[in-house]
Amino acid sequence: MQPTDFLTRLAGDRLAAIVRGRSADAALRTVLTLVEEGVGLVEVSLNTADAYDVIARAVRSAGGGALIGAGTVVTREQLLRARDAGASWIVTPVVGDGVHAAVEQELPVLAGALTPTEAHTAMAAGASAVKLFPASLGGPAYLRAIKDPFPELPVVPVGGVDADSVPAWFAAGALAVGVGSPLVGDAAHGGDLGELRLRVRRFRSVVA
Template sequence: MWQTSLPLIAILRGVTPDEVLDHAGALVDAGFDAIEVPLNSPDWALSVRRLVDAFGDRVLIGAGTVLRETDVDALVAAGGRLMVTPNTRPATIAHAVASGLQVAAGFATASEAFEALDAGAHALKLFPATTYGPGHVKALRAVLPPVPLFAVGGITPDNLGDYLRAGCTGAGLGGDLYRPGQDAGRTAALARGFVAACRAAA
């Protein structure tokens, strides 16, 4: 079962180990309790380890853009508990579930969604969400079981409510929340904006 209170996943793509705690602290202060560091970030495993050591008792920490079983093993070794994929690869999903991770599996079509769920995924990630739109979400909800469904890719405070009203549980937030090089103060301000938008749509 998916275990977070705020249905927003912070995506810190490109963050470095030296700055990750400052940005994560800003996110936690704003109310976030799920953070992923994508694998194409510098020394991602060290960032995950530092996040786990600092916030692992109250935040679901993990990695995104996970593509292979070896990536899953590296994530487990770093202490992460969350795996997020951009695609539907049943073998990777099943391996992550067997390794004790919470899994949000990327998908675009109904067929991919059911393949991910059959492999054991705990949540689904529509990606890239804005390519498909809220109407796609509404149509999918007619056939999907009541599993957590996150919109990821192009989600902003202005359109978040549209996806939530269409049937999404929440969203994964990337470039409109964090971009490499921005300071933690900006991350804090953007995080508060997303939390406000999420609560307003509830």
């Protein structure tokens, strides 16, 4: 997928799920449950057990409608392994080698940034959008302040975003939201998938 097409998809879906788990099998089940419930953008963090294998299995099982990404990508080697596993988009915690390698490989990348300088640097490096992280540090008011001088900046808040705060993030100018534990809970560690389905439905109703 081309970066411009991914940005359109991100703006349409408005929700990206973040899966990080201690069990590879539980992480895979979590990814597939999210997809079954209509979440079309799922990031598998490289902190997950056997993350590259989880990505590869998820890509094979999820079907063409869902886009499986790789998160916590820091190095070029990680980027290339994630690409080879089938990841179609990339998320980084910082602006560094992972961002530059993703741009070279023409993979869409959400680059982690917090300050206006970091956000500007991320976009100048070729990022598709900025992952505002940790978003909880400043909240929606902080995003609104950043958007004042950069109204066209595509921003995806990550870190501390829960269902109750989603409307405020969108009102502040977020393109989409990235959600980990408030959505996934303990499912990726072997927790209840039924509870996961309920959380997904709540989040989807909020972002719709």
